[in-house]
Amino acid sequence: MDTFSVSVLAGVIAAAIWTPIGFWLGASFQRLRLRRPVRWFWQLPPENKEVLISASVHNYDPAEGTAYIPTGDTLTMAEVTSLLKRNFRGLVNVFYSDPQSTVRAWGRTVVLIGGGKGNVTSRCLLAALAPPLHAYDHEDVEHDYKGLKNKRRDRIISPPESSEEDSAFIIRTLDPLNCANYVYIIAGGRTFATYAAARWSTDPKNLRWVKRKYERRRFLNFLLRRSFRVRRWVGGTPRPRPKFNSIQVVLKVQMHNQPEPMAVPSIADATIWHGGTDDEGVALNRASQKPDLYYFHTPCDYLQKYREYSRGDVAP
Numbered sequence: 001m002d003t004f005s006v007s008v009l010a011g012v013i014a015a016a017i018w019t020p021i022g023f024w025l026g027a028s029f030q031r032l033r034l035r036r037p038v039r040w041f042w043q044l045p046p047e048n049k050e051v052l053i054s055a056s057v058h059n060y061d062p063a064e065g066t067a068y069i070p071t072g073d074t075l076t077m078a079e080v081t082s083l084l085k086r087n088f089r090g091l092v093n094v095f096y097s098d099p100q101s102t103v104r105a106w107g108r109t110v111v112l113i114g115g116g117k118g119n120v121t122s123r124c125l126l127a128a129l130a131p132p133l134h135a136y137d138h139e140d141v142e143h144d145y146k147g148l149k150n151k152r153r154d155r156i157i158s159p160p161e162s163s164e165e166d167s168a169f170i171i172r173t174l175d176p177l178n179c180a181n182y183v184y185i186i187a188g189g190r191t192f193a194t195y196a197a198a199r200w201s202t203d204p205k206n207l208r209w210v211k212r213k214y215e216r217r218r219f220l221n222f223l224l225r226r227s228f229r230v231r232r233w234v235g236g237t238p239r240p241r242p243k244f245n246s247i248q249v250v251l252k253v254q255m256h257n258q259p260e261p262m263a264v265p266s267i268a269d270a271t272i273w274h275g276g277t278d279d280e281g282v283a284l285n286r287a288s289q290k291p292d293l294y295y296f297h298t299p300c301d302y303l304q305k306y307r308e309y310s311r312g313d314v315a316p
Contacts, residue, residue, distance in 0.1 A: 037207035054096035056118025072191030076198035166193035173246035196270035244295035
């Protein structure tokens with residue numbers, strides 16, 4: 001066999017060996033690249049891999065072990081549990097079967113799906129937190145539409161013109177019993193908007209956007225805190241030191257058509273709301289708005305306020 005034939009044969013063998021390795025390395029890199037933002041956003045405490053999921057359940061019958069769950073909330077549960085099982089080993093799902101009473105077992109990661117009248121824990125927790133954009137459903141238990149308002153209770157997003165439009169939000173905030181853990185709220189005005197929020201929050205590309213915005217804002221706050229120290233040192237009037245530990249994403253949701261009650265929602269588009277509010281919670285001029293992440297600070301002592309709402313001690 002001449003030298004040329006040996007070279008060709010060696011090249012073919014090398015290609016046969018290294019091509020699968022290259023594909024495997026590329027796939028592994030891509031998987032790790034997408035897993036990092038997922039693990040960053042969906043943080044589970046290492047000592048407890050149980051995830052308690054509380055959805056808007058109706059007509060639950062413990063004797064039969066069955067429950068009626070709105071279609072969008074059912075699909076939301078499937079999206080969330082599927083993502084977590086792919087990215088966390090040893091995950092155990094616990095289904096909270098009584099959403100008409102508030103969650104008591106907070107010793108694990110809690111995911112609240114839906115809100116308003118269907119999930120009391122969501123309503124009471126949002127009442128205690130008062131995030132930047134909130135519908136204040138806790139003030140009227142008969143009110144079921146989550147038209148987003150700011151802290152001054154001015155409506156920011158008007159009610160939808162048709163049943164094919166809605167809004168939704170995704171919140172990551174502190175566990176009321178343990179500030180080292182997170183609790184997650186995924187809710188929409190209607191069931192299909194809840195499903196749209198679940199799809200958005202389980203997409204690694206979207207979570208990478210959240211992570212990038214979050215880290216950029218933390219770096220900016222670090223610079224502002226340094227500026228605060230300098231101003232205090234020179235005797236100037238410093239601005240309050242910014243801080244946050246909770247984040248919120250607001251979505252505007254469109255759908256192809258209104259499904260039947262038991263049909264699968266057909267989501268047309270779920271986009272980050274082009275919102276924006278100033279320090280007083282007033283909506284900015286639409287021309288200056290752009291898709292953004294909302295930040296707010298949750299005090300570690302908000303547990304008592306949550307308990308007051310859950311017991312009904314705080315009047316609407």
